[in-house]
Amino acid sequence: MDKVIIAKDLTLSYNNNETIINQSNFDINSGEFVFITGASGSGKSTLLKSLYGALEPKQGELSVGGVQMSDISTKKLNFLRRHVGIVFQDYKLIKEWTIEKNVMLPLIISGYAKDVSEIQVQKLLTHVKLNHQLGKYPLELSGGEQQRVAMARALAHNPIIILADEPTGNLDDYSAQVIWNLLEGACTQLKTTVVVVTHHIPETMKIDYKHLHIEYGSIYEVS
Amino acid sequence: MKSLKNHFSLIAALFTILFTVQVYQILERSINSYEESLRANYSIVLIANSILDEASIKSRFSLVRSLEEISPEKVIKRLEKEMDKTSLGLLRASLPKFYKISLEHYPQPEEVDILSSQLENMKQIKRVENYAQTHDQIYKLLLLYKGITQVFAIAIFVVTLLLIAKEMRIWQFQHAERMNIMALFGAPIMLRSAVLFRLAILDAIIAATLLLSTFTFLKNGEWLQGYFSDLNIHVNIFNYSHDTFLHFGIALTLSIILSVMLVINHKEEV
Numbered sequence: 001m002d003k004v005i006i007a008k009d010l011t012l013s014y015n016n017n018e019t020i021i022n023q024s025n026f027d028i029n030s031g032e033f034v035f036i037t038g039a040s041g042s043g044k045s046t047l048l049k050s051l052y053g054a055l056e057p058k059q060g061e062l063s064v065g066g067v068q069m070s071d072i073s074t075k076k077l078n079f080l081r082r083h084v085g086i087v088f089q090d091y092k093l094i095k096e097w098t099i100e101k102n103v104m105l106p107l108i109i110s111g112y113a114k115d116v117s118e119i120q121v122q123k124l125l126t127h128v129k130l131n132h133q134l135g136k137y138p139l140e141l142s143g144g145e146q147q148r149v150a151m152a153r154a155l156a157h158n159p160i161i162i163l164a165d166e167p168t169g170n171l172d173d174y175s176a177q178v179i180w181n182l183l184e185g186a187c188t189q190l191k192t193t194v195v196v197v198t199h200h201i202p203e204t205m206k207i208d209y210k211h212l213h214i215e216y217g218s219i220y221e222v223s
Numbered sequence: 224m225k226s227l228k229n230h231f232s233l234i235a236a237l238f239t240i241l242f243t244v245q246v247y248q249i250l251e252r253s254i255n256s257y258e259e260s261l262r263a264n265y266s267i268v269l270i271a272n273s274i275l276d277e278a279s280i281k282s283r284f285s286l287v288r289s290l291e292e293i294s295p296e297k298v299i300k301r302l303e304k305e306m307d308k309t310s311l312g313l314l315r316a317s318l319p320k321f322y323k324i325s326l327e328h329y330p331q332p333e334e335v336d337i338l339s340s341q342l343e344n345m346k347q348i349k350r351v352e353n354y355a356q357t358h359d360q361i362y363k364l365l366l367l368y369k370g371i372t373q374v375f376a377i378a379i380f381v382v383t384l385l386l387i388a389k390e391m392r393i394w395q396f397q398h399a400e401r402m403n404i405m406a407l408f409g410a411p412i413m414l415r416s417a418v419l420f421r422l423a424i425l426d427a428i429i430a431a432t433l434l435l436s437t438f439t440f441l442k443n444g445e446w447l448q449g450y451f452s453d454l455n456i457h458v459n460i461f462n463y464s465h466d467t468f469l470h471f472g473i474a475l476t477l478s479i480i481l482s483v484m485l486v487i488n489h490k491e492e493v
Contacts, residue, residue, distance in 0.1 A: 052407065054407075078410070079409065080409070081406075081407060082408070084409075086407050086408070092407070093404075094404055095400075096401070105404075105410075106409075109408050109409055109414065110409075153408075
């Protein structure tokens, strides 16, 4: 199976030089569903940031989708991000845009034709059961609905990887389950690699998954 | 509403700059027009022993536009009742030649001094009257007006530019979130900043159009034209071909430069 993420002796730190992740090794296969867990402040979100290029490795190697993340150029980073879908705990939707336009964002960036994009957006909003909310703005929706919009946006451009940072952290149980189902669906139906940072792995998971745990700056696989 | 307020602030600031530039232009045009009327009325009087050749004077002094003889007949006629014909004949024969020199442009005091001394050095010329003191006073007054206007225009320009920079800083905060989100999905910098540029260009066009409308209104209003006519000054308050181009150019250039500065200073959130 192809490895889509490879980390070798990976060390991550911010400008203050405090090491967050220390010389860790792991890899993630294509189409795999991966949970990254750890205590608060253990470096889960920092690791995720390095996977979408918001933080460069201080030492070691990190390859995402075949792209080396050390000294990555802006052009390469933009190229990589056009093949990655990201979901955040605080949704990160553009408030002044309608939900359709928010979902369309990755398609606009990737240069899809308008009519193709519109069809894709309709399909995705139906898939996340928000087709009755067309024309609305993010702040007119509940938290769960906003996260479903964010999920639709992450799926819009058929990414090779979905990175999710505590995607259910702000949601009630029902909305959280909807998001888990969508992430599982992306992995099983679309064969997308899904990497989720979370405090708790839901008990309702129906598919096999890999579990990476971070403790004291080290990443290890929980079997 | 908040966004509209921010737009209004930028439009108002740009409009103030354009208004200042246009007022400065009107002042400069009125000063130029006044200089022109002074030039037309200004002349140097020469008293010469013999007839002067206009072509030779003009070729020797580039500042000289024309040389015109002043006939003494008017004065002699006044004396006809008091003097007999023989005395008048003698007077006529002994009188020197009087000439009036008109100039190419309104001269600076130094130019008048140089021309006067060069003319005085000519053998045929007995005396040169240049009214330099009166001329000097008027010219210095004009320069004072120009200087004061320039200082005010620059001060308003700088203050308004600072206001615009502050306004754009608020824009930066407003647009930062959207730009960061777009960056997360791999949008190139031009696409991320497209909205910012679009809004800045739109505001520049609105500000320049408002200025165009204001000065079209003023140009067609009789009171301002009447005011200038009373001063015997003919000023084009708004030159459509030149001023429209100038103001749209200034507004667009300023807003684009400021937008570029915002984009350059934008840092992606980590």
